[in-house]
Amino acid sequence: MEEDEFFGEKTFQHYCAEFIKHSQKIGDGWEWRASKDCSDGYMCKTHFQVKNGTAVSHQGTSDHVQTFLPVEEALDAPLDDFEVTETTAAAEVIKYEYHVLYSCSYQVPVLYFRASFLDGRPLALKDIWEGVHECYKTRLLQGPWDTITQQEHPILGHPFFVLHPCKTSEFMTPVLKNSQKINRNVNYITSWLSIVGPAVGLNLPLSYATAASHDEGNVSGQDSSTERKSLEEH
């Protein structure tokens, strides 16, 4: 509708398109999905990970931090590396889905995610957190984006976990202001996703950062001057 906003839907879609271009170059798996009526859409990525170690249902106590390995690594690693001391579950494959949608109410991107076993059994939030490194968990709890709730996906209608968007512009504004100062081009989506993603197990290869600064100079002459104006007003 309106493009005089700080981060309008068109701008969002543009940054997603640039992001996906790089993703395709490095085979990172992100793609764009349009809604049925094609009026909007979202960016999504699905990946599979193998869980090693004890079963998800926390039988007994487990001292070692459970970490996730990408499937290829798990298959290559020699069997000795896997010590299963507790009740064994066959290494379970978990499907992770990450969706990036645009919120017109808050005019920021929003990260939706869910995880399930291959048979469709969903993971609870606490199970997803087990795959996240401790340092991110602490940051997540302290940080301004400290609410993860289960919500209905606005386009698909199914339950997803969501990082609440109301604080996004708070932590994104300094990032964008700073990039302006040092006159570097920034892909909003890349910066934002690199901040919120790791907290929920989503990591971005570093090459995204270098790709962003090599991006086309301006989003479009009009858009960036509007963005600059809005940034100044903040």
Added chain:
Amino acid sequence: MTDDKDVLRDVWFGRIPTCFTLYQDEITEREAEPYYLLLPRVSYLTLVTDKVKKHFQKVMRQEDISEIWFEYEGTPLKWHYPIGLLFDLLASSSALPWNITVHFKSFPEKDLLHCPSKDVIEAHFMSCVKEADALKHKSQVINEMQKKDHKQLWMGLQNDRFDQFWAINRKLMEYPAEENGFRYIPFRIYQTTTERPFIQKLFRPVSTDGQLHTLGDLLKEVCPSAVAPEVPMPEVCSWLPTWLLASSAEGSHLPSLWRDWEEDGPTLSQQGAENRRNQTPGTETLPNTVLPVEAKIEPTFEPSRIADGRKASLTVKCWASQGPSRVFIARKKFHWFRTKLKQQVFRAGV
């Protein structure tokens, strides 16, 4: 807003008579009687059904009980939708009471959000209020409020306290005198016909030339498919002559406009006839139709009682003005929208 107090009260105190029945496959120690309750339209299922839960849990063993969920005619009910919305979407055309089935096992993970406590409902409700204020006031009003004001809003809803709720909500419904309204109107349009759960877009209350937008303007802009074009009476009748004309010759076939009719086909009967012919939409032979024919439109509903956008149906009685007395009745459903339906009699000429 003070002059709208009556409307506000009517909306707040709206109730839906509901009958809760335990799902037949739930394991019970003795038979469970249905439980009747008046549900507040503005509240949420999991907030107002503690008594329902207790009632059925009395006849069940603890080990057979897990998270409660509700279903209507096979559709799991999303507790995070207001009750009135669920009813209007799914059951408004059925007879009251609203019959809801209660489940305590096999929670449908793919369809429903979990609701482990009242805190989850509160978080969801407040999240909606905050998002609405982001649209109305760039979140300024909601953020300026203290935590206790937020709590009062929630407690007002939870305890069905109109005055307690509106003491805070009225601040969220104000706008500066120099503006003509909110920044954007917070709205969501729900339809059963779409895949997407709802339509939500940015929409300003005032147009660029200063005109106040109406609900009709909003619908035309964001949901044009739901808006039936205004169909003035003559147009509604315009297909009749075609039909009658096409069927004018003896033994002729009805035109393809039959395919526009409802799936169960038009109801075509001969007044006084013992049997009704089966019709295959698209083809029908009308024997012995005589011209000229007079058609009279009789609404099968009371026009003033129909809200815009609701389905209505039109009954057409056609009878030959000459020849053997025979009346044909056909029924067509359409979306009523600002259509003024009057009885009209017209002639179909050749």
